[in-house]
Amino acid sequence: MKYINNSNDLSVYLDLKIAKDIPIKNISIDTRTIKKESLFIAIKGARFDGNNFVDEALSKGASIVLVDNKRFLKTRKKNIIYVKNTITALKKISENIIKKYKGNVIAITGSNGKTSTTNILANSLSNTSKTKGNFNNEIGMPLSLINASSKSKNIVLEIGASKIGDINYLSKILKPIVGVITNIGNSHLETLKNINGVLTVKSEIVHNIKKNGYLIVPNENKNHLSHWRLIRKDINIYTFGMTKSSDFFASDIRYKKDGMHFKVLSKLIDKDIQIKTFLEGEHNIKNILSSFAVHYCLDKNLDTFASRLNSKRIKNVRQIKSKWLKGSLLINDTYNANPDSSKKSIDLLSKYKKNTVLVIGDMLELGKFKKKLHKEVGEYAKAKGINVVLGYGELAKEITKAFGRKGIFFNNEDSLKSYLKKNITSKDVILIKGSRGMKMERFINV
Structure with a gap:
């Protein structure tokens, strides 16, 4: 059962008088996804104003509409509910849900690995609701919470940031018992300026963890760790990483055709935990370690974690493998x-x-460091022995240039597609990557 099933529930969470017993089966902010008996929440964004789509929402079967345009202030329609700001209304609903919720709230932030870690936890902790899709901002996170099962013992939500204050806003709503920072990396530098800006915004979660709660953080940077320890003295801090100085670390790592095997070791537990997983890559070892730390805090049955991790339900949510052109292997x-x-x-x-x-597009939102950071990726690919790098986009030119002789730049979509069709063979493994705005998936269906 979800938190909002009818207008009576909505009335309670918004603290407003609303006509009684109107059914609500779904919640939508997009009229393209409206179903019969949906609650449509009109959000005013940069390109569209949901208030302009109220009639369309009602005609498609919406049972109630939440609006914030003053032209609806004196409407007589009982299923059109005016509030001063619909985003603030989402916040209020979320805060009231959290006040009544008796289970564990786990909030995940970081530059990378949020979705993978959320997925691991949602499938390894029992009776758990999680983030809906990639809904992790001031609109999406509340929608994920509202869509969670009210019967869940655990709710795992990822929270994202593009500017200072974003993580504070979201984690203040959630007041998690466990906060996880997956890593601190070069992301959203257009607004966060530098790595210290990233550290500042991700660290906002620490302030909003419940007293005597838990913070799970990487053990990769001593300065970052000191920073987190100084913020709070009334929470428990555990670290994860690839070295023995971490509270939870990996040993005996073996990469298999169908995933990885390794052991989780810790001075906090009296035995090694053998992990077998379909996930791949060192980054996923770290995601598993941080998830294991959460289990240690909330669910002492650590063998259950290991057995559930060996399930095909926990698979790569980003780097998806499939057979591709001429029998080659594609990593999407x-x-x-x-x-x-x-x-x-x-x-x-x-x-x-x-x-x-490696087929790679521009990495966006990197501010004044954009050329330098693209160049570093090209140099890294060369150092790691990648055979060919194909770049698409103005900034990707810096990657191919730094990679050297077998780095090929394309400024035309059709040219790159034509190259792939002509040159890829069964002996190739191809990984395609780029920022969301580059829509690199266009090169999969060549």
């Missing part, structure tokens, strides 16, 4: 990209013994 990593996630993808690609081909 087109969802998004920043310098750190691109290097992690290169690490994964470099594990393959076949001819490796």
